[in-house]
Amino acid sequence: MLVTPASTTDRDAACLLLPAARGRFGRLTRVWADGGYTGHLVNWSATQLGVTLDIVRRSDDTRGFQILPRRWVVERSYSRQAAHSTPDLSSVQRGMGVVTTMQPR
Numbered sequence: 331m332l333v334t335p336a337s338t339t340d341r342d343a344a345c346l347l348l349p350a351a352r353g354r355f356g357r358l359t360r361v362w363a364d365g366g367y368t369g370h371l372v373n374w375s376a377t378q379l380g381v382t383l384d385i386v387r388r389s390d391d392t393r394g395f396q397i398l399p400r401r402w403v404v405e406r407s408y409s410r411q412a413a414h415s416t417p418d419l420s421s422v423q424r425g426m427g428v429v430t431t432m433q434p435r
Contacts, residue, residue: 340366345374352379362386362400 334343344367352358360382361375368385375383386400 341369341371344371348375348379348381352381360384362403 332343332347334346344363348361351361358381362384363386365385365387367383372383372385375381384400388396
């Protein structure tokens with residue numbers, strides 16, 4: 331978990347978080363992300379970390395709900411984490427946001 335100020339973009343935070351994830355999970359070679367992670371991060375993660383960053387985009391001409399490829403992997407991961415964790419009620423307040431951590435049961 332990474333807590334950053336509200337002024338930090340998702341891409342900038344990913345530059346801090348991805349190396350840590352790569353170090354912890356040595357077999358990590360591919361990450362799926364939404365459109366907020368486009369730009370220099372895609373090339374940076376490939377050259378610096380050897381991690382392929384695939385951006386899952388929604389078509390510009392689509393209206394309403396659309397199932398996005400690989401998005402279910404992220405949603406499933408959140409679901410599994412929530413199912414096997416309990417909220418730590420001692421939330422940590424940092425800057426303008428509040429973070430509640432999940433503890434294993």
